[in-house]
Amino acid sequence: MINFKVVDLEITEINQGESKLSFINNIIVTTVQLMPKSVVGFFSKKYIAGDTIDKAVQCVKDLNEKGIFATMDVLGESITQKDEAIEAKNKCLEVLDTIVKNKLNANLSLKPTQMGLNIDEEFAYNQIKELVEKAKGINNFVRIDMEDSPFTDKTINLFKRLKNDFNNVGLVLQAYLKRTTSDVITLNKLGTNYRLCKGIYIEPATIAYKDKQGIRENYLKSLELMFKNGNYVGIATHDEYLINEAYKMIKEMNISKDKFEFQMLLGVREDLRDRINGDGYKIRIYVPFGKDWYPYSIRRLKENPQIAGHIFKNIFSFEK
Numbered sequence: 001m002i003n004f005k006v007v008d009l010e011i012t013e014i015n016q017g018e019s020k021l022s023f024i025n026n027i028i029v030t031t032v033q034l035m036p037k038s039v040v041g042f043f044s045k046k047y048i049a050g051d052t053i054d055k056a057v058q059c060v061k062d063l064n065e066k067g068i069f070a071t072m073d074v075l076g077e078s079i080t081q082k083d084e085a086i087e088a089k090n091k092c093l094e095v096l097d098t099i100v101k102n103k104l105n106a107n108l109s110l111k112p113t114q115m116g117l118n119i120d121e122e123f124a125y126n127q128i129k130e131l132v133e134k135a136k137g138i139n140n141f142v143r144i145d146m147e148d149s150p151f152t153d154k155t156i157n158l159f160k161r162l163k164n165d166f167n168n169v170g171l172v173l174q175a176y177l178k179r180t181t182s183d184v185i186t187l188n189k190l191g192t193n194y195r196l197c198k199g200i201y202i203e204p205a206t207i208a209y210k211d212k213q214g215i216r217e218n219y220l221k222s223l224e225l226m227f228k229n230g231n232y233v234g235i236a237t238h239d240e241y242l243i244n245e246a247y248k249m250i251k252e253m254n255i256s257k258d259k260f261e262f263q264m265l266l267g268v269r270e271d272l273r274d275r276i277n278g279d280g281y282k283i284r285i286y287v288p289f290g291k292d293w294y295p296y297s298i299r300r301l302k303e304n305p306q307i308a309g310h311i312f313k314n315i316f317s318f319e320k
């Protein structure tokens with residue numbers, strides 16, 4: 001039998017100290033993955049615009065009204081069949097058309113494995129090229145998300161090939177990867193439009209920093225390198241420390257406002273989002289939508305033990 005009082009107590013502890021996080025977090029994280037989909041769906045609502053493109057359009061319009069930009073993402077990843085990857089690409093084409101039709105201040109983000117990167121690299125390249133070409137025709141932009149480390153080199157190669165022919169394409173780099181600063185040095189030579197995030201996948205300590213401060217340091221080191229070469233950077237984080245340090249760096253390095261934007265995920269730290277917007281900096285929100293919401297939701301819930309804790313309690317309360 002589960003002791004609910006104990007669960008409650010430990011969840012409170014999670015919020016009090018980083019040192020106590022990992023053990024209980026691991027339990028919660030493992031348990032979240034065993035939850036019924038309906039419960040995960042209930043708690044994920046704040047992170048997802050909805051299951052249809054119309055709901056996503058409404059969400060983007062609401063953000064745009066506040067002066068906030070968006071990047072739209074059709075949920076889906078790790079596709080193993082070409083016809084599914086083509087269907088995903090067609091949905092992305094529809095997003096680009098919808099942006100124009102509704103005059104949205106938005107661009108497109110996509111996951112390479114959703115376009116077929118783990119089926120066939122050439123096929124995925126052609127799929128993404130079609131999207132970048134389409135976006136170019138409507139004066140829009142495509143951001144290639146970064147997935148887990150088996151895809152890092154393939155994604156960078158894909159991006160480099162696209163960059164030969166297009167300027168309206170950008171790449172994501174992850175500060176938790178030890179290789180990132182050297183990737184920045186290489187990619188700076190191409191004049192890359194970056195999104196810099198911490199990284200969300202579980203990676204081994206041989207290739208990734210695992211501690212909060214190590215990741216923060218690599219984030220700031222990478223950001224400085226990106227800025228030094230005059231690249232455009234999407235500073236994607238909800239970490240107030242990093243946002244404050246980025247503010248300082250922007251002032252000290254005298255970076256002009258057309259060289260960066262802040263980026264956040266839908267439903268996360270809206271207080272910070274509004275502060276950045278109020279400070280007169282450009283901010284873009286990642287707006288995911290679609291029927292394949294499950295893996296994305298699990299990742300978001302893993303990041304937020306408080307919500308995961310609610311789920312945990314809810315599930316076991318069914319037994320009462």
Ligand SMILES: Cc1cc2nc3c(=O)[nH]c(=O)nc-3n(C[C@H](O)[C@H](O)[C@H](O)COP(=O)(O)OP(=O)(O)OC[C@H]3O[C@@H](n4cnc5c(N)ncnc54)[C@H](O)[C@@H]3O)c2cc1C
Nearest residue numbers: 145146172197198199200236237238239263264265303304
């Ligand atoms: C626009 C955008 C695009 C991204 N694209 C990618 C990508 O392509 N590849 C990739 O690997 N990762 C991507 N990420 C995810 C990123 O790597 C991090 O996992 C995520 O942003 C959390 O890291 P953080 O910098 O916000 O810092 P953290 O230290 O994790 O979070 C800082 C604070 O934000 C709040 N917070 C964070 N997450 C949540 C949540 N889910 N619910 C509630 N509060 C929360 C908490 O208060 C937390 O203390 C993206 C993130 C953003 C913002």
